[in-house]
Amino acid sequence: MSRIKLTVIGECSGTPISRHATSCYLVEYDDFPILMDIGSGALSILGEVISFDRISHVIISHSHADHIADAGVAIYSRLISMQLGKSCDPLFFHAEEDHGYTYENVSSVVHIDENVKEEIGPFNVSYCRTKHPVATLAMKLEAGGKSIVYTADGTITDALCAFSKNSDLLISECSFYPGKGNDDQNHMNPEKVVKLATTAKPEKLLVSHLPVYGERKEILTFIEEHYDGPAMLAYPKKEIIL
Numbered sequence: 472m473s474r475i476k477l478t479v480i481g482e483c484s485g486t487p488i489s490r491h492a493t494s495c496y497l498v499e500y501d502d503f504p505i506l507m508d509i510g511s512g513a514l515s516i517l518g519e520v521i522s523f524d525r526i527s528h529v530i531i532s533h534s535h536a537d538h539i540a541d542a543g544v545a546i547y548s549r550l551i552s553m554q555l556g557k558s559c560d561p562l563f564f565h566a567e568e569d570h571g572y573t574y575e576n577v578s579s580v581v582h583i584d585e586n587v588k589e590e591i592g593p594f595n596v597s598y599c600r601t602k603h604p605v606a607t608l609a610m611k612l613e614a615g616g617k618s619i620v621y622t623a624d625g626t627i628t629d630a631l632c633a634f635s636k637n638s639d640l641l642i643s644e645c646s647f648y649p650g651k652g653n654d655d656q657n658h659m660n661p662e663k664v665v666k667l668a669t670t671a672k673p674e675k676l677l678v679s680h681l682p683v684y685g686e687r688k689e690i691l692t693f694i695e696e697h698y699d700g701p702a703m704l705a706y707p708k709k710e711i712i713l
Contacts, residue, residue, distance in 0.1 A: 473501045475617050475713040477640060477677075480506075480517050482705035484646045484658075484680045485537050487512040491707055493537035494680060496621065496642065497521065500614040503592040507610060507621050508532050511540035514548060516707050524552050524559040528591050530583075531566035532623030533607035539570060546578045553577065565589065565596075567606055583608065599634035601625025603657045609634060617713040620673070624680065626654060627663045632670040639713045641673035642705070644680035649693040661693040668698050675713075679705035 476499045481492030493510030497520060504521060506513075506529040517523060523545065532538055545562065552559050553576075561579065564572035569580045583589070585608055589596040593615075598608040603625040611634065612619045620638040622631060624646075635641050646658035658680075659667070668676045678694065681687050687704055694702045703709075 473615050475500045475612075475614055475619065475639075477619060477642075477711045477713070478520055479677075479679065479705045479707060479709040480520070481508075481510045481513045482679045482681055482707065483510075483537070483683050484644070486683055488683050490516075491683075492516050493540065494532075494623075495541070496679075497526075498594070498612055498619060501593050503594075505530065505591060505594060505612070507612075508538040508623070509541045509545055510537045513541045514544055520708060523548050524557055526562075527560040528563050528565065530591075530596065530610055531564055531570075531572075532610065532621070533603065533605050534568065534570050535605060535624065538623070542570070542572055546572070546574045550574065550577045565591070567608070597634075599630055601631060602628050611638065619713070620671075622659075622667075624658060626657050626659055627667050632667060635667065635671035635673065638671065638673045640675045640677060640711060641668060641671060642677045642679055643667055645678045645690055646680055646682065648682065648685055648689055661690050661697075665694055665697045668694075668700060668702070673700065675711065676700055676702040677705055677711065678702060681705065 478497040480495035492512030494508040495513035496507040585598040595613045621642040647660035652660040
């Protein structure tokens with residue numbers, strides 16, 4: 472029986488730290504890989520998990536650099552592989568806008584319509600607008616009767632709570648420590664993650680897009696004290712099987 476596998480590639484917010492990357496997640500089903508975002512340092516860590524030549528689809532949540540910084544080098548990676556005669560397909564960036572993702576015969580953009588469910592290989596992909604300074608989409612990947620919801624960036628909203636409802640895995644951003652952050656910054660802190668998870672009731676909660684300073688365990692400790700379900704912190708190459 473096929474199962475979905477999620478591998479964290481990058482979990483940092485804003486900027487990578489040594490041996491870490493910013494937002495990037497590898498999802499596989501039936502030997503079909505897909506990436507959600509492709510942040511700074513992602514390709515270096517991804518290469519320890521899977522050959523990038525096997526990946527043809529990258530879904531972009533929004534245009535902030537910590538979510539797309541490695542898109543350009545990903546295109547060059549595919550260009551070099553093609554020049555070397557390796558067996559690989561062109562890259563398809565699923566995005567609302569083309570921020571330099573198009574390179575003749577190497578990469579192109581599949582434009583996302585937030586109101587239309589996409590079929591990407593074995594995955595059905597749907598989207599939800601988030602509250603963030605630039606146009607941003609949360610996404611839900613479904614295959615084999617299981618679902619992963621990735622909040623991307625943005626603060627909690629009723630729409631995001633409804634979109635995340637009863638997912639098998641909820642990947643929630645958490646850009647601040649307890650008691651920090653405010654609504655004007657349009658990111659979540661542990662208090663908002665608890666509210667989202669309590670409302671959505673996912674089978675598993677993965678907390679990511681984490682601060683690059685301080686002691687991250689404080690975030691998990693707070694969530695475990697205030698949320699009844701299972702919760703985990705993201706870290707590079709962490710795997711979750713659904």
